[in-house]
Amino acid sequence: MMINEVVVDYRCNKYCNIDFTLAKRKTEFYNEFREKHPRTSNFYRYVRPRKSIENKKFRKIYNNRCVxxxxxxxxxxxxxFEVDHFLSQSECKKHSIENVNYIDNIVCACSLCNRGKSNYSCSNDYIELLHPDKNQYPLVFERDKRYNVKIKEVHLENPDIIELYRVLKLDNELRRLDYLIMELKDFCTIHSDDKLASQIKEIIEPIEQHRRDNSI
Ligand SMILES: [Zn+2]
Incomplete structure (x- = not known):
């Protein structure tokens, strides 16, 4: 990467600048959690139930987005939106990670991503790069002008990245549709005083409904 090169995050559009730097917020949340539950080592058990306060707070840390x-x-x-183990139990064993339910291994994912990568296997060399909390994904994936998510050229030969791309189904057409809907909705929010925005809202409403009805 060239110095000063601006890295565009494929998960963000030009109308929103979502912050995927999670470390500080996650640490604060975990410290608060430890005060309430000093003895537990199973963070996952508290965060997983959808109606728990911890689950809501956790999803908020991830901007209510799939990482x-x-x-x-x-x-x-x-x-x-599900609470996902980045590495499964067997993968943790392989990498000598003792606690699969520790906060560092828990992230927020949509069900399509979570199910796809259930048994994803990563070599030791790339765990740091491919851990979604490390905010390295914009260096690995990019979105082209047709809204397709692609692997960056520099990683096209990397089997760990190719496999992650495959299991996450990042080439699925739904990824493009979701991005388009979010971009249009963000445009409408920014231009909420404009007549055009309300017309666009009307146009995308049936598409949104269709997406929700076919959500997986
Ligand atoms: Zn997802």
């Missing part, structure tokens, strides 16, 4: 594909509650109902 992998970027889809948000602007498009999908909150019930389709």
């Amino acid at each position: 992998y594909c970027g889809v948000s509650t602007q498009v999908l109902p909150a019930t389709l």
Whole structure:
């Protein structure tokens, strides 16, 4: 990467600048959690139940978005956002990570991403790069002018990245549709005083409904 090169996050459009730098907010949340539950090592158990306060706070840290594909509650109902283990139990064992339910291994994902990568296997060399909390994904994936998510050229030969791209189904047409809906909705929010915005809203409403009815 060239110095000063601006890295565009494929999960964001030009009308919104979502902050995927999670470390500070996650640490604050975890410290607060530890004060309330000093003895537990199973963070996952508290965060997973959809109606728990911890779950709501956790999703908020992730901007109510899937950390992998970027889809948000602007498009999908909150019930389709899940608390995901980045590495499965068997993968944790392989990498000598003792606690699969520790906060560092827990992220927020949409159900399509979560189910796809359930048994994703990553070599040790790329765990740091491919952990979604490390905010390296914009260096790995990019979105082209036709809204397709692609692997960046520099990683096209990397089997760990190719496999992650495949299991996350980042080439699925729904990814493009979700991005388009979010971009149009953000445009309408920014231009809310403009007549055009209300017309666009009317146009996308049936598309949004169709997406929600076919959500997985
Ligand atoms: Zn997703």
